[in-house]
Amino acid sequence: MPTLTITIEDTSPMIIYSGSSGSDWRAGVSGDDNLADHYSQSSFTVTQTENAAMSFSFYGTGVQLYGAKRLNHGAYQVSIDSSVYPAVNGSVPDPGTFQTALFSTTNLTSGYHTVRMTNLEARYLDLDFITWQTSVGQANEPLIATTVQDADSSCKYIPEQQWSSSPANIGMFSGGSGHVTSIAGASVEFTFEVSTLALYGPVGPTGAPFSVQLDNNTANDFSSSSNKQFYRPQMILFQASNLGGGQHTVKLTSEAWGNSSLTLAVDYAQVYSTPSSQIR
Numbered sequence: 001m002p003t004l005t006i007t008i009e010d011t012s013p014m015i016i017y018s019g020s021s022g023s024d025w026r027a028g029v030s031g032d033d034n035l036a037d038h039y040s041q042s043s044f045t046v047t048q049t050e051n052a053a054m055s056f057s058f059y060g061t062g063v064q065l066y067g068a069k070r071l072n073h074g075a076y077q078v079s080i081d082s083s084v085y086p087a088v089n090g091s092v093p094d095p096g097t098f099q100t101a102l103f104s105t106t107n108l109t110s111g112y113h114t115v116r117m118t119n120l121e122a123r124y125l126d127l128d129f130i131t132w133q134t135s136v137g138q139a140n141e142p143l144i145a146t147t148v149q150d151a152d153s154s155c156k157y158i159p160e161q162q163w164s165s166s167p168a169n170i171g172m173f174s175g176g177s178g179h180v181t182s183i184a185g186a187s188v189e190f191t192f193e194v195s196t197l198a199l200y201g202p203v204g205p206t207g208a209p210f211s212v213q214l215d216n217n218t219a220n221d222f223s224s225s226s227n228k229q230f231y232r233p234q235m236i237l238f239q240a241s242n243l244g245g246g247q248h249t250v251k252l253t254s255e256a257w258g259n260s261s262l263t264l265a266v267d268y269a270q271v272y273s274t275p276s277s278q279i280r
Helices: none
Strands: 003-011 045-047 053-060 062-071 076-080 097-105 111-119 125-126 129-135 144-149 156-160 178-179 187-192 196-203 209-214 217-225 234-240 248-254 264-268 267-271
Touching: 003 234, 053 129, 062 111, 062 125, 076 097, 076 209, 097 111, 097 187, 156 178, 187 196, 187 267, 196 248, 196 264, 209 234, 217 234, 234 248, 248 264
Parallel strands: none
Antiparallel strands: 003 129, 045 125, 053 111, 062 097, 062 129, 076 111, 144 267, 156 187, 178 264, 187 248, 196 234, 196 267, 209 217, 209 248
16 A cells, blocks of 8 residues: 655644643754754754653654754653663764654554654754654555645634634745634534545744544544744644545644634645545
8 A cells, every 4th residue: 555654844733842831842043053954944843951852643654753963962762652762872073964863663563653752861852853654545556645725615614704714924825825713612624535634734923722623533632732933834733544434524623712812724634545535
């Protein structure tokens, strides 16, 4: 069956950073680091806190964590589920190496996994982006990727009057269109007949916390936040694989209770199928 490699940047809400609201980590900035432009999209998330950790859950058979190895970096350790891998020394001579694999494995059992990377010293550790591999469809089938814009009939805004089709920075949205809400409890439902999908939107200083419900099943609930130090468009807010046949509904809800200055914006969905499946 086709293997799909998915990439998320360090600012994706799918990545959970330790500390209150991820406070053990901070965004890397060019004012502090004149090599910031060596990172993917000139963006990275960094810590200098011992035992600070990041985690990420996914469905797949492999995962890779990318970052930099530099002179002022220290030791770190990666675990996947209950398996703990040997510690790695992230310190290398100047000028260092960038967008390099801090960890990589491609031989996981196909299924749900959680990867965790922990800083073992009070020295620097950064994360640039993550890739992982997941299978779609049946053997010997081609993979079909389809972009579904926010105004498609498969997207339902609830209630419609609490959403605007004029988000800030709309020129940075795919197709120049998007939807945004500043109302806590407002939601959007995406309904598809595919087994793998990714939902995109911006993150930034005014981003709202949000929850995700898949197929009205509370056991699959996911909560995160699009609130980040810097604005980044077209980030993966949520991704799901191995959904099985039939129709599926993903519901995103703003959880910015008591703070109308925070907004949840959606851009588009990327859905993946094979000839043996149908796209709605």
